[in-house]
Amino acid sequence: MGEVLFGVDDMANLRFAMSPLWETAASLRAVADPGRHAVHLPWIKEALALRQDRSLAGKTEPLHALVARDGTVRSFLTPPPRCPLAEMEEELATLAALPAEGVRAGLEAVGRRTPLTDFERRLADDPVRVLPELADAVLAWWQAGVRPYWPRIRAVLEADVAYRTRQLGEDGIREVLAHLHPALHWADNRLVSADLPAGELGLDGGGITLAPSAFAVRCHLLTGQGGAPPCTIYPSRAVGTLWERRDAAGDGLARLLGRSRAQVLAHTSSPSTTTRLAGRTGLSLGAVSQHLAVLRDAGLVTSHRYRREVHYKASDLGIALLERV
Known part of the structure; x- marks a missing residue:
């Protein structure tokens, strides 16, 4: 012991x-x-x-x-x-x-x-x-x-x-x-x-x-x-989800927000930087930044700065949307 x-x-x-x-x-x-x-x-x-x-x-x-x-x-x-x-x-x-x-x-x-x-x-x-x-x-x-x-x-x-x-x-x-x-x-x-x-x-x-x-x-x-x-x-918690194969953005959410924006939102279920989101979605840094700005203005994601990095995470409203659509 x-x-x-x-x-x-x-x-x-x-x-x-x-x-x-x-x-x-x-x-x-x-x-x-x-x-x-x-x-x-x-x-x-x-x-x-x-x-x-x-x-x-x-x-x-x-x-x-x-x-x-x-x-x-x-x-x-x-x-x-x-x-x-x-x-x-x-x-x-x-x-x-x-x-x-x-x-x-x-x-x-x-x-x-x-x-x-x-x-x-x-x-x-x-x-x-x-x-x-x-x-x-x-x-x-x-x-x-x-x-x-x-x-x-x-x-x-x-x-x-x-x-x-x-x-x-x-x-x-x-x-x-x-x-x-x-x-x-x-x-x-x-x-x-x-x-x-x-x-x-x-x-x-x-x-x-x-x-x-x-x-x-x-x-x-x-x-x-x-x-x-x-x-x-x-x-760590939730290791069982690590290798899950699933569509990052459901069809319903894609029709509502657009497929690229829906992808960005789906990948903010855990805190992520713009660079990381670009790597996960295959979108350019500029495109990710634009989508994040719209999602943040709509109250679907929140942001906080840690040292030189800004981390984005789905808000309670964003998570509810991901779960229901």
């Missing part, structure tokens, strides 16, 4: 994030064990075809060092995300620059339980030189197997975060922590779970990052290095 001990400052420093690095590593395990990840079978079938590519297989071989035989993603090789909307390039740079002593200590602990692979032994001998090879392997699998589907994966993760932040506003942080996942429960000032590493982890005022995951089947704890706060990975 593992426990994460919270103080007052830790409550104030709690944040949500998404980690494309962690999702990429975890997706590899889904391919290796389809029975445990049946919800992802539509994607796994396509990913298995990619695995037949000998060139890609050679490039991604080091990536297996990130995933243990029992499906656990190596926490010491998957640093916690440092910002809410981390980009893969940022996370790969952090991976390539991990402190050598932390990598060696993590591999030493692995070696006490199971023999290290040839790549892991090379990594233990010279982390500074070999970590960039691991980063390149992650990038290769990301580009081939995950990035083409990242907009829909990210939409599910963003919807989970939107749900949690709304719950935070309505019920408070303790309710958020108590209902993150059935495997986690809140007791006094501690987050407790059999999924977390045994022992007690004190946050010491630095807070914690909570990250939903589409490919996680249980909770994981990523411990920070170099000042980054720890991160609890938990299975």
